[in-house]
Amino acid sequence: MPELPDVEGFRRVLAEHAGEPITAVRVCDAGVLRGVSARRLDEALRGHRFGQPRRHGKWLIAPADGPVLMLHFGMTGSLSWHDADEPRHRHDRVVWGFQDGELRFRDMRKLQGVRLVADEGQAGRTLDDLGPDALDVSREELGALLAGRRGRLKSALTDQTLIAGLGNLLADEICWRARVSPLRNVPDLDDDEVTALYQAMRRVLRDSVRAGRVPPRDTWLTGARDEPEGACPRCGTTLSRRRISGRTTVWCRTCQPK
C-alpha cells in the first residue's frame, strides 16, 4: 500500500499519540530493524515521548526527545493504533506501548523497516538523496525538475531522488488523469502537458491523502487496473499494460496516445 497518502495516514495515527509517554517497546520480529538492535530501540525510546511526526516522501519521521525514529513501509507496511488486549496480528513486527493502547508496525514482506538515528542531523542525512516532497512541489518547480531529465515520464515520476512520495499506482493515476502516456520521453513534453501533469498530481494527491490511500474508485484508473481485461473508466478502451523498470505500468492507449 504505502505511497505518500498511506504514509500521511500513518503520520496522523502517530500524531494522535505524540506527547504520551512510551511505556514499552516490543520487537516481535527483529528482521525489520535496520541498523538498530532491539535493545537499543527499547533503551532509546522507553520513557520518551514522540514529538510531532513529519513525513517526507514515503518516510515517516518521529522525533522522540533526542533520538529520531524513522519508518519506511515498503510495499506492505502499516502503522495502526490498538487496544493492548487486542490479539496481535501475525505480521506485527514492532509495538510501542502507551498508557491507553499501542502503536503497531505491521509488515508482511519486511522489505523496509524501522530505523533509529541519534539526532536530527542524522535523520537529515538519511533523507539526503530524496527530492522534494510531492506535496511541496510547485508548477514551476516541477518544470525545473523535469528540465534536463531524459528517459520516460513514468520513470521520472517514480524516481524518489527527483520527487519524493509517488509510487507505482500514483504515477500511473497521475498520467492517466493528465491524459499523457507514461511512455512519453520527458524532453518531448510541452508546457501544457507539464501543467496537466501538475494539476493531475495535485488532485490525485489531495483526494488520496484524504482517503489515506489511492482510492480504488471505479472512476479512477486504480479501480480498474487489476482486472485482467480492465477497461478505461473514461472511454472504455481495454487498458494497456507493460513493465517499465520492473513495475507494471497501466495506461489507456486512447486517452493517452504515445
Add this chain to the structure above:
DNA sequence: TCACGTGTTACCCC
C-alpha cells in the same frame, strides 16, 4: 509450481 505485487538497492550494460 510459477508468476506477481502500492518499494528500494546493488550491479551490469550502453
Add this chain to the structure above:
DNA sequence: CGGGGTAACACGTG
C-alpha cells in the same frame, strides 16, 4: 554520470 534492465529481499495469493 544518467538511464535502462534485472535480481534480490520476504511472504502471501491466485
